[in-house]
Amino acid sequence: MLLNQLKEGSWAVIDRVGGSGALRRRILEMGLLKGTRIYVEKYAPLKDPMELIVKGAHISLRVEEAAQISVLDVQ
Amino acid sequence: MTHPTITIALAGNPNSGKTTIFNAITGTRQKVGNWPGVTVEKKEGLVHRHGYDLKIVDLPGTYSLTPFSIEEIVARNFILDESPDVVIDIIDTSNLERSLYLATQLRELDCKVVFALNMMDMADARGLKIDAHKLSELLDLPVVLTVGNRQKGIDDLLAAAVELALSGTPPQQKRKVRYNQEVEKAIDALQRYLTTHIGAALPYHPRWIAIKLIEDDAIIKERLTAIAGDGFAALLEATQKQRAFLQDRFNDDPEIVTTDERYGFITGIVKEVLTTSPLERVDISRNIDLVLTNRFVGMPIFFFFIWAMFQLTFTVGAFPQDWIEHLFGLLAAGVGYLLPPGWIEDLLLDGIISGVGTVGVFLPNILLLFFCIALFEDTGYMARAAFLMDKIMHLVGLHGKSFIPMLMGFGCNVPAIMAARTLESKTDRILTILITPFMSCSAKLPVYIVLAGGFFGARAGTVIFGIYLAGIVLSILTGRLFRTLLFRGADAPFVMELPPYRVPMLKSLLIHMWDRSKMFLKRMGGVILVGSIIIWVLANFPQAPELRQAQVQESARLEAQFQSEWQAAEQSRRPEIEARHAQALNALSQRTKSEQAARSFLGRLGQALEPVFRPIGVDWRGGIALLSGFVAKEIVVSTLGVLYAVTDDPQANALESALRAAGMTPLTALSMMVFVLLYLPCLATVAAIRRETGSTGWMFFSIAYTTSVAWLMAFLVYQGGRLLGLG
Numbered sequence: 001m002l003l004n005q006l007k008e009g010s011w012a013v014i015d016r017v018g019g020s021g022a023l024r025r026r027i028l029e030m031g032l033l034k035g036t037r038i039y040v041e042k043y044a045p046l047k048d049p050m051e052l053i054v055k056g057a058h059i060s061l062r063v064e065e066a067a068q069i070s071v072l073d074v075q
Numbered sequence: 076m077t078h079p080t081i082t083i084a085l086a087g088n089p090n091s092g093k094t095t096i097f098n099a100i101t102g103t104r105q106k107v108g109n110w111p112g113v114t115v116e117k118k119e120g121l122v123h124r125h126g127y128d129l130k131i132v133d134l135p136g137t138y139s140l141t142p143f144s145i146e147e148i149v150a151r152n153f154i155l156d157e158s159p160d161v162v163i164d165i166i167d168t169s170n171l172e173r174s175l176y177l178a179t180q181l182r183e184l185d186c187k188v189v190f191a192l193n194m195m196d197m198a199d200a201r202g203l204k205i206d207a208h209k210l211s212e213l214l215d216l217p218v219v220l221t222v223g224n225r226q227k228g229i230d231d232l233l234a235a236a237v238e239l240a241l242s243g244t245p246p247q248q249k250r251k252v253r254y255n256q257e258v259e260k261a262i263d264a265l266q267r268y269l270t271t272h273i274g275a276a277l278p279y280h281p282r283w284i285a286i287k288l289i290e291d292d293a294i295i296k297e298r299l300t301a302i303a304g305d306g307f308a309a310l311l312e313a314t315q316k317q318r319a320f321l322q323d324r325f326n327d328d329p330e331i332v333t334t335d336e337r338y339g340f341i342t343g344i345v346k347e348v349l350t351t352s353p354l355e356r357v358d359i360s361r362n363i364d365l366v367l368t369n370r371f372v373g374m375p376i377f378f379f380f381i382w383a384m385f386q387l388t389f390t391v392g393a394f395p396q397d398w399i400e401h402l403f404g405l406l407a408a409g410v411g412y413l414l415p416p417g418w419i420e421d422l423l424l425d426g427i428i429s430g431v432g433t434v435g436v437f438l439p440n441i442l443l444l445f446f447c448i449a450l451f452e453d454t455g456y457m458a459r460a461a462f463l464m465d466k467i468m469h470l471v472g473l474h475g476k477s478f479i480p481m482l483m484g485f486g487c488n489v490p491a492i493m494a495a496r497t498l499e500s501k502t503d504r505i506l507t508i509l510i511t512p513f514m515s516c517s518a519k520l521p522v523y524i525v526l527a528g529g530f531f532g533a534r535a536g537t538v539i540f541g542i543y544l545a546g547i548v549l550s551i552l553t554g555r556l557f558r559t560l561l562f563r564g565a566d567a568p569f570v571m572e573l574p575p576y577r578v579p580m581l582k583s584l585l586i587h588m589w590d591r592s593k594m595f596l597k598r599m600g601g602v603i604l605v606g607s608i609i610i611w612v613l614a615n616f617p618q619a620p621e622l623r624q625a626q627v628q629e630s631a632r633l634e635a636q637f638q639s640e641w642q643a644a645e646q647s648r649r650p651e652i653e654a655r656h657a658q659a660l661n662a663l664s665q666r667t668k669s670e671q672a673a674r675s676f677l678g679r680l681g682q683a684l685e686p687v688f689r690p691i692g693v694d695w696r697g698g699i700a701l702l703s704g705f706v707a708k709e710i711v712v713s714t715l716g717v718l719y720a721v722t723d724d725p726q727a728n729a730l731e732s733a734l735r736a737a738g739m740t741p742l743t744a745l746s747m748m749v750f751v752l753l754y755l756p757c758l759a760t761v762a763a764i765r766r767e768t769g770s771t772g773w774m775f776f777s778i779a780y781t782t783s784v785a786w787l788m789a790f791l792v793y794q795g796g797r798l799l800g801l802g
Contacts, residue, residue, distance in 0.1 A: 022143040026570050028334045029139045031173050041361075045373045046466035049475075049569055055172045058360075058573040060462050062469070065569065 001074055004050070004066035006040045012071035013037050019068040031055045032069065080128040081240045082157070083233075086150060086181060087165030088174055089136035090455070090574035092193045095223035096165055097133045098583050100233065107590045115149050116496070124230070125237045132159065138173070140180040141330075142294045145501055154184050155279055160240035161187045163232065165223075168198035168205055169575070171349055175341045179252045182214065185280040189236050190218040191228070197575070201358070204350045213344055224580055254336045257324050261289055261317040268313045276302050288314045289321065290330040360455075360575040368459055377463050380456070381482060384447040388440050389486045389517065395439035403432035418618070426611030431604055437487055437759070442592050444483060444490045448497065449587035451479075453579035457497065458571060465569060471551050472558030474498055474569065477507040481550070484514025485543075488760040492767050493591065502562045505768050506554060512756040512781050513550040515543050518708040522751050525712050529731030530744040538745070542752050549753065549784065606758040610706050613677040619670070626667040633659050668717050677702060691750060691789035692743035701750065707757050742801050746793040753785035 006012055014036045017027055031054050032038070039053040048063040087093040098105075101120025108117050118133040134153060135146035142148050154162060164181055166174040181188050192207055211218040217235040221228035254262065265285035269277060277284060278298065287295040288310075300307050321329040367376060407428050414420040451457040457476065465475030476498050483491035488511055495507045523542060527535040637656040644652055672678050673696075681688075681699030688698040696718040704711040712730075719733040734744075755778045756764065765774040 022141075023570075025141060025330060025334060026139075026143065028331060028338075029141070029176060030570050030572070031176070031338065033335055033338050042364075042368065042370075044368065044462050044466060045370050046463075048466045048469075049462060051368070051462065051573060055170075057170050057173055058364075058575075060458075060465075060569065060571050060573055062465065062569040 001071055002067050003038075003061075003069040003071050004063045006071065006074060008040055008042050010040050011037065011073075011075040012040075013073045015070045015072045017069050019065070023065065024068070027061070027065070027069070030059055031057070032059070038071070080130055081161070081237060082130045082132065082159040083236050083240075084132045084134050084153060084159040084162045085165060086134045086154075086162055086177065087136060087193075088138055088167060088170070088177060090572060091136065091165045091167040091170075091174060092223040093133065093136055093165045095580065095583060096163075096191065096193065096221065096229065096232075097131065098580075098586060099223055099226050099229050100129075100131055103586065105586070105590070107593070115145055117149075124233050127237055129233065129237070137177065139177060140184070141290075142292055144499065146499070148294065151184070154181070154186055159186070161189055161236045163189045163191055163236055165191045165193050165221075168192045168195050169201055169203060171203075171205065172338075172341055172345050175344065176337060178214075179337050179341060182216075183252055183283055183286065185283060187239050188216050189232065189239055190214075190216060191221045191232050192218060193221045193223055195220050196222050196225075206348045206350075210344070210348045213347060224577075252337060252340050254333065254340075258289070258321065258329075258332060258336060261321055261329075262286055265289065265314060265317055268310065272306055272310065273299075273303055278302065286333065289317055290333055291318065291328075358575075363576050364459070364573070367456070368462060373463055377460060380451075380460075381479070384444070384451075385482070385486065387447060388444045388483070388490075392440040392443045396436045399436050399438065400432070403428055403435065407432075418615070421615065422608070422611060425615075426608050427604065429607075431607060437489060438592065438596065440487055441490045441493075442588055444486075444494065445591045446584060446588045448479070448494055449584045450579055452497065453577065453583060453587070455574045455576045458573045461571060462573060469569075471510075471554035472562075473506060473510075473554060474500065474503045477503060480507050481511055481514055484511040484516060486517055488512055488514070488516050488756055489763045492760065492763040495767060505773060506557055506562060508764055508767055509557060509773070509777055509780070510550045510554050512760060512777065513546045513553065513753060515546045515752050516708065518757070519751055521709045522704075522711045523748055525715075525730060526744040526748050529734060530739070530741040538748075542748055545749065545788075546752050549788070553780075553784075606762075607706060610677075610703070610758075613680070614672065614675050614703065616676060617674070619674050622667055622670055622674070626663060629663055630660060633663065665717070669719070672699065672714075672717055687786075690794070691786060692740075692746045692793040693750070693789075694737065696737070697739075697747060701747075701754065704751065705755065705758055707759070708751065711751060742793060742796040745796070746789045749792050750785045750789040753781055753788055755782045755785075 001012070003012070003014075014032055014034055016034060017024055017032060019027070032052075036054060041051040041053050041058065043050045043063075044060075049060045050063060050066055051058055051060050053059075085093055085097055097118060097120065101122055104120050104122060106119045108119075115135050120131045120133075122129050122131065132153065134150040137144070137147045137150055140147050140151045142151070153159070162181055164174075164178050166178065168174075178188070178190065190210070192205060192210075195205075198205065207218045207220060217239055219228055219232040219235050221232055223229075253259065262282065262285045265288055266281045269281045269284055284295060284299070288299075291314075296311070299310065303310050318329050321332060325332045367373060369376075407424050410423050410428065411420065414423065448457075451460065457479075460479065461475030463475070464478040468475050468477050471477075477495070479497070480491045480494040483494055491511050491514070492508050495504050495511070498504045498507060520539075523539045524535075527538045527542075531538045633656065637652065640652050641649060641656075673682075678699055681702055682695045684698050684702075685695045688695065688701075693701065696715070699718060700711045700714040703714040715734070716730055719730065719737060755761070761774060761778065764777050765771060768774065
């Protein structure tokens, strides 16, 4: 499943961060690594971007960027 | 007695409280400038503590030290090339894991590091317990607890930094960031290669260079090209071999592997020093966001805040603006009183004082705007604004944060362009700056009022609204065009932190506001001063002495005529004669000014450019008025008044009838308004563009682009209108 398909209030574990170059590395540097548990806090009023809780920090990510991240164990 | 100076650099994530600590250490003894060659703010402060002069340098807030953003390059280069005695890494304790990512990179740079575990109070409130002693032991570096906004721990922090700076021991090597065996093998191999082939010429620690080569770091490779000389190709080949090995082994890019490994190392540390999971906390910020980024009320609240900021900046700001205008008026009166009439007085009054005055009146707006922006930034709301607006702005090819500078453009382009500093990515910044001039600023409104009011009567409001709308539409089209043509593929990632809300500190808000306003006063002042003088010279030279002479003769003739009439007239008719005389003198002076303006360099330029203005339906006088608008847009109206020799207040109906008499039609008025909306930004804005993009090239590009678009659009309006038989 892809991160941008998750509903508000769901938990998941990151499986793989796709994409390339600076964007991909920036996502990883913000702590969205394989195996990291994340929580989908909410989507912005216009449905993009989305807000995640990662390692205790609130991170926002565009939906198109979230579509590059696959997740497992969705709850 | 002089003391040795110790240089201390402050590093840390954005929102880690770095600025608060910097302010707590240096107070108001700060020097704000730019890092050489880039428009990243550089702050420095000199303080005397513990018997030493301490030079505190605030590095840009970054999450990492990869060479992807200017901020990161600036921070890294400072540590590498300026070798500060100590680096203090400000760690947001409530965000330990991510903070440690930057920390591990600092450690790899081989410099002396002190940790400031900042915002311990917030961590406490969230039920996080951190074993500082253990952390210090694990990483083998001093750790000091601080609460920046309450000035707690600042002295201990400096004491620890000074002690570390003085200790002769080289940066410890016991507790390195260790990677996976395979990665270590690759690092070792490259490190050996580097020491045997380049050796002493290596600028930095060989292990670090090896790591950076494995990460395919463009800047390091570039630096090594010069040092390694002919051997660079071989070095590159050796690097490629290791990279290929790791790529094959991990089935991923080596730089991704190292990122992963660093986090692995950090996870190990966090496990040992941190108790209680950060997810089981009571989070006030989260509750605030339930409202402020709420699906239904989030947007309305945002627009209310923006509206309030706009009101404060431009409505409340108008009061001190009046005072400043009065001040310049008083100054002008004083100069007029002290100096004999002549060109020096003219230069001072009409050139310098009025030129600098037109820009100086923006100071209250700028102070207020930057106060509001500082408030948004310091509370953490700016990130929410970007979160809310990103979808819309992304359609234009921009970042959510671009919304605020663009909106401010409706007030005044100068602070708007300066507000683009809040954008992290350079391309976003430049794109925002290039688009902002299409937001019709408040100084253009008088022009619309005169033209639309005079030629469209009851429909003036609709016409003006349409003009504003046209500006917005063109800015969107421009944004999309530039994003696809000029900045292709450079779209900045929107991985943005939404930091916890914080109560802002007044002192920090004021420092923030003052720093930026000072910059406006200093740099703008210089450019505006020179620009005003140049425009004044163009508008007043060459002087035509025969005109002045003719004026003197004519006024003498009028005076004599008046005297004789007045003497001869009955008592009751005298006021009428006096009034007629005053009017005649006024008309004479206006005619002379108009004649003088037409003969000046600017006037000749306007006449020479007539073929350019003709196709958009503007005559040479309109052309001169448009050119003079370069100083400030509202001047277009007063120049029109001068050129059409209007005797009364130029804003009154007299100008409209004069314009009509000169053959202006609603269509030409509309064409002129469109041109005013879009054409080259005023002098102050141009100076701001030059300064904020850090490039004369972008400045000229903006001038050329806006003016071409303006001409093209006005041409379409005028010629299209004529085709439809409206002219």
